[in-house]
Amino acid sequence: MFAPSPAAPSRASRSGRPRRPRRWREGESSVVGWDVGLLGLAVCLLGVGVIGAHVVELTLPSEAAGLAAQLLVWLCFALPVVVALRRSRPRGLLRLRAIDLAYGVVFGVLLRAAQGVVSGLGGTPAPWPSTFSTGGGLPASFSARAIAGVVVSPVLEEAFFRGVVLVCAFVAIRRVAGAVAAGIAAVALSTVLFVVAHIFVGDPDAVDLAILALLGVVAGAFVVGTGRLWPAVWVHLVFNATGFAMIAVGTLLA
Numbered sequence: 740m741f742a743p744s745p746a747a748p749s750r751a752s753r754s755g756r757p758r759r760p761r762r763w764r765e766g767e768s769s770v771v772g773w774d775v776g777l778l779g780l781a782v783c784l785l786g787v788g789v790i791g792a793h794v795v796e797l798t799l800p801s802e803a804a805g806l807a808a809q810l811l812v813w814l815c816f817a818l819p820v821v822v823a824l825r826r827s828r829p830r831g832l833l834r835l836r837a838i839d840l841a842y843g844v845v846f847g848v849l850l851r852a853a854q855g856v857v858s859g860l861g862g863t864p865a866p867w868p869s870t871f872s873t874g875g876g877l878p879a880s881f882s883a884r885a886i887a888g889v890v891v892s893p894v895l896e897e898a899f900f901r902g903v904v905l906v907c908a909f910v911a912i913r914r915v916a917g918a919v920a921a922g923i924a925a926v927a928l929s930t931v932l933f934v935v936a937h938i939f940v941g942d943p944d945a946v947d948l949a950i951l952a953l954l955g956v957v958a959g960a961f962v963v964g965t966g967r968l969w970p971a972v973w974v975h976l977v978f979n980a981t982g983f984a985m986i987a988v989g990t991l992l993a
Contacts, residue, residue, distance in 0.1 A: 843973020
């Protein structure tokens, strides 16, 4: 009786190298649940946050309305992120590398510089930003606003727009149109929603809208290109930090 022949070794075992785990952009199992349904939930909660913020500002006293509206918007950003991460964690999306900080510093500063350039295209130099000053100093609320705008907002907004929205759109579109089309469409969708949200919860002018759109494209391109969320977070964080730094300097020197 002949002994059964051993199974042919796989290509990975013949080469002696383990197979590289597939990243979330390659359509593997770590994006299970990041689908059109989750994308729809995120968009609906975005609408709830935007509309709810306006209702809060109209019904609550002015001294409490701003904080309550901001907390409501943050909650609507955070809920889809929590739901998504409970379903699965896209492989590599939350990985942090040292170069991500370098990306953030370089592109965050470049985007802020681009805002100044665009503001001065009309022939008049852009005014140095400042805020209401009391006795030559910054208002008491400035520190809290800066912490919220530099730390909390960039993390939650990127986790929502470039995390849940972009990844869900990419995964859904990749199945029918391929990775390149999915990347372009996902960046475009996340950027449009990002700009629209700022239109409804803020009062941006044409220059602000252009820079917000550019920020959305840059952040989205980093996520699609690297497969990691942190480059987008750092870019957004540095962009916001430079804005608050300019406001502080402009107010103190005014």
